[in-house]
Amino acid sequence: xxxxxxxxxxxxxxxxxxxxxxxxxxxxxxxxxxxxxxxxxxxxxxxxxxxxxxxxxxxxxxxxxxxxxxxxxxxxxxxxxxxxxxxxxxxxxxxxxxxxxxxxxxxxxxxxxxxxxxxxxxxxxxxxxxxxxxxxxxxxxxxxxxxxxxxxxxxxxxxxxxxxxxxxxxxxxxxxxxxxxxxxxxxxxxxxxxxxxxxxxxxxxxxxxxxxxxxxxxxxxxx
Numbered sequence: 001x002x003x004x005x006x007x008x009x010x011x012x013x014x015x016x017x018x019x020x021x022x023x024x025x026x027x028x029x030x031x032x033x034x035x036x037x038x039x040x041x042x043x044x045x046x047x048x049x050x051x052x053x054x055x056x057x058x059x060x061x062x063x064x065x066x067x068x069x070x071x072x073x074x075x076x077x078x079x080x081x082x083x084x085x086x087x088x089x090x091x092x093x094x095x096x097x098x099x100x101x102x103x104x105x106x107x108x109x110x111x112x113x114x115x116x117x118x119x120x121x122x123x124x125x126x127x128x129x130x131x132x133x134x135x136x137x138x139x140x141x142x143x144x145x146x147x148x149x150x151x152x153x154x155x156x157x158x159x160x161x162x163x164x165x166x167x168x169x170x171x172x173x174x175x176x177x178x179x180x181x182x183x184x185x186x187x188x189x190x191x192x193x194x195x196x197x198x199x200x201x202x203x204x205x206x207x208x209x210x211x212x213x214x215x216x217x218x219x220x221x222x223x
């Protein structure tokens with residue numbers, strides 16, 4: 001009887017224990033629900049951690065040469081020896097706000113001058129403006145020519161990566177032409193702009209502070 005009583009008391013404790021277990025399990029589910037709600041709240045404000053600096057692969061900086069006019073560009077290209085030259089329109093080929101006749105004659109004169117560089121096999125004219133070229137001159141001395149308006153420099157580079165290498169970018173703006181050369185891992189020939197409008201002058205003023213950080217040297221060639 002004593003054993004049965006102990007057994008009965010033991011059995012009578014089972015519902016209480018199970019009740020406590022159910023209570024704790026219910027509390028556990030409620031705490032999980034609270035945690036899940038908190039997680040949903042905090043997930044909306046979470047930020048992805050940037051990779052450490054050791055993962056950033058540094059590459060050697062390319063060269064930059066400052067020149068004046070087409071003659072200076074020809075001398076710089078003879079020194080760098082590129083197979084392809086990406087040439088900006090303003091102000092080397094044609095002045096700002098110039099007409100289609102000035103653009104066509106400027107293209108012909110620039111092509112005739114740059115074709116004298118023995119290493120150049122492709123000349124690609126790029127401009128961020130909407131000005132179009134009516135007639136593209138024929139290839140000179142087996143040099144392929146192309147013209148692209150609204151080139152979206154320095155952002156649009158996918159089509160330019162297939163050009164023959166090594167590349168050289170020729171232009172007057174570090175923030176557009178220089179960054180394009182940096183993205184294409186190309187050398188940069190900086191053309192001095194004279195009597196430019198206020199907006200190109202402002203860009204050139206801001207770009208001169210960026211130039212030493214993305215290119216090795218900026219050699220000034222007065223020609």
